[in-house]
Amino acid sequence: MTIRGNDFWEFLISRDYTFFAGVPDSTFGPAYNALTSNPYLTYVPATREDSAIGVASAAYFSGEKGGVVMQNSGLGNVINPLTSFSLMYEIPVLLIIGWRGFGGPGSDAPEHWIMGEKTPSFLELLDIPYAILDTELHDEKIDQLLQSIEMQQKPGALLVPPGVFN
Amino acid sequence: MSCVKETDAVISTTGMISRELFYHQDRLGNFYMIGSMGLLSSFGLGLAKLHPLRKFFVLDGDGSALMIMGTMALIAAEKPKNFIHIVLDNESYESTGAQPTISSSVPIGAIAEASGYASTVSVKSCTELAIELERCLVKDGPHCILIKVGIDPIPNIPRITYSPNEIRDRFRSFLMENTDG
Ligand SMILES: Cc1ncc(C[n+]2csc(CCOP(=O)(O)OP(=O)(O)O)c2C)c(N)n1
Numbered sequence: 176m177t178i179r180g181n182d183f184w185e186f187l188i189s190r191d192y193t194f195f196a197g198v199p200d201s202t203f204g205p206a207y208n209a210l211t212s213n214p215y216l217t218y219v220p221a222t223r224e225d226s227a228i229g230v231a232s233a234a235y236f237s238g239e240k241g242g243v244v245m246q247n248s249g250l251g252n253v254i255n256p257l258t259s260f261s262l263m264y265e266i267p268v269l270l271i272i273g274w275r276g277f278g279g280p281g282s283d284a285p286e287h288w289i290m291g292e293k294t295p296s297f298l299e300l301l302d303i304p305y306a307i308l309d310t311e312l313h314d315e316k317i318d319q320l321l322q323s324i325e326m327q328q329k330p331g332a333l334l335v336p337p338g339v340f341n
Numbered sequence: 342m343s344c345v346k347e348t349d350a351v352i353s354t355t356g357m358i359s360r361e362l363f364y365h366q367d368r369l370g371n372f373y374m375i376g377s378m379g380l381l382s383s384f385g386l387g388l389a390k391l392h393p394l395r396k397f398f399v400l401d402g403d404g405s406a407l408m409i410m411g412t413m414a415l416i417a418a419e420k421p422k423n424f425i426h427i428v429l430d431n432e433s434y435e436s437t438g439a440q441p442t443i444s445s446s447v448p449i450g451a452i453a454e455a456s457g458y459a460s461t462v463s464v465k466s467c468t469e470l471a472i473e474l475e476r477c478l479v480k481d482g483p484h485c486i487l488i489k490v491g492i493d494p495i496p497n498i499p500r501i502t503y504s505p506n507e508i509r510d511r512f513r514s515f516l517m518e519n520t521d522g
Contacts, residue, residue, distance in 0.1 A: 194391065196383075217390070219419060222411030226383035229412070233387025236513050241387075259376025260384075264509045 176310045177341035180206025181213070186312060187242070188215050190321055192269060194234040195219070196227035197244030202273030206340040210244065224249030228256045228330075232266045242269035247276070247294045247334075248287070257301060257330060265328040269321065274307075277336040298332055305332040308339050342366045344474040345398060350388065350516065353400040354381040356436025357494065358429060362400060363501045372512040373501050379409035382416060382426065389421035389483075392516060396423050396478065403430040403444040410452060413485075417457035422481040425474075426453065431490045439492050453485035463487040 183206055187193075196219035199207055211218050221227035227243045234241030245253075250272065261268060276283045276291015283291060298305045304323040306316050317333065324331035342365075345351060352372040353359040359373040374381045385399035406413065406428050416424060432445045454461040459482050464470045470488060477484040501508070 194387075196387070219387070219390070219415070221383070222415050223409065225380060226386075226409060226412045226415060229377075229380045229383025229385075230387035230390075230415075233384060233391050236388060236516050237391040238517055239391065256377050256380050260374070260380055263376055264505045266509065 178206075178308070178310065178312055178339055180204070180209035180340050182312060183340070184209055184213050184216060186314070186317065187269075188213075190240070190318070192240045192242050192321075193217060194231060194237075194239050194241040195244060196221045196230035196241075197271075198222075198224055198227060198246065198249055199244070200246035200273030200275065202246070202275065202335050202337050202340070203244065203271075204340050207244070218244075224252040225256045228253055228261065228268065232261065232268050235266050235268070240267070240269070242271055244271045246273045247290050250290065250294065250297055254297075254301075257303070261330045262301065262303075266330075267324045267328050268330045269324060270303075270330055270332040272332050272334050274334045274336045283337075294334065303330050303332055305334055307334045307336065309336075310339055344471065344478065345370075346396070349396040349398060350392075350512075351398045351400065352381060352385055352388070354378065354402050354405040356402065356405075356434075357498070358400055358402050358436075360498050360501060361495065364495065364498055369511060369515045373503075373508050375501060375505070375508070379405050379412075381405060382409070382412045385424060385426075386412070386416050386419060386421060388516070389424040390419065393421075393423060395516070396425065397421075399424065399426045401426060401428045402435075403428060403432060403449060404434045404442045406449055407442060407444065407447070413453055413458075414456045416483050417453070420457075420459070421483055422459075424483040425477045426458070426483060426485045428485065428487045429490050430487050431492050433492055435492050435494060439494075450485060450487040453487075458483045458485045461485040461487070463489060465489050
């Protein structure tokens with residue numbers, strides 16, 4: 176089983192997440208097109224993941240909900256915005272992170288080996304709650320993450336291993 | 342600041358620019374980005390898109406603008422009409438001791454212009470600035486006003502006394518409750 180991109184975005188729309196920015200990752204595959212072509216979603220194609228956090232965080236200041244789409248390599252670009260903006264001001268935002276290098280070295284290109292292995296540790300280090308998306312849409316799992324984001328007023332990450340979307 | 346209406350939003354970059362804004366003209370519609378050097382302009386872009394009827398004055402520094410130059414391209418591509426990017430160009434990182442930036446040889450205004458901002462001007466006096474601000478308020482943006490300024494630290498300038506949560510909540514209420522903009 177895999178998740179249809181459109182079902183994923185419709186799920187997030189049903190939870191009021193409609194304002195996105197990001198930088199693509201191959202993990203999202205066609206789900207990316209489903210994001211950019213959905214008339215109920217705004218997507219700003221950022222030039223870097225840190226800008227994407229800046230853009231998407233504006234949603235909180237408008238009574239909307241925002242998210243960032245990124246590859247886990249982009250985590251390296253957002254440590255400072257996460258610590259001295261999102262976590263400091265306590266601004267909720269959903270990070271949807273393509274998990275390249277999932278499954279350890281050998282499962283992906285060499286540039287993903289280290290960040291692939293360290294991705295959960297980075298999030299844990301920053302006390303950022305996360306959930307791992309698997310090949311079926313488990314509403315409760317995502318809802319639980321969204322609840323942490325909104326109750327704790329902080330960023331939360333949905334990690335997306337390759338092969339989840341068709 | 343006399344061009345700024347009560348319903349307009351003003352957001353400012355990290356370091357002395359935010360501290361000076363707080364010191365001289367603290368107001369409900371201000372957001373001080375006290376950390377995250379470089380992030381201001383993308384935050385302003387998101388806000389301008391979500392509040393299209395309100396004007397956003399984005400007070401950036403040359404160091405901050407150059408740190409994340411790609412955002413200027415993104416702003417140009419997204420074309421928020423209500424976005425006024427004001428770059429206080431003192432050719433230095435004044436906040437950390439006035440070390441030189443590269444803006445004495447790299448014209449930030451030309452970068453904004455080439456990226457496709459609706460207008461870009463460079464000003465050197467308050468009179469010029471007032472004229473250009475009035476123009477930006479009636480014409481569609483995104484606009485960039487580069488102000489060539491000197492290095493003039495205010496001795497013992499206080500830090501912003503609000504907590505990060507207070508800065509956030511005040512600005513959020515301003516944007517959400519006051520629908521006039
Ligand atoms: C990522 C990061 N690098 C460096 C600093 C240190 N720092 C704080 S303010 C500042 C200078 C900002 O320069 P500019 O935007 O030109 O404003 P100015 O200080 O000249 O008013 C620097 C380098 C920082 N806060 N964050």
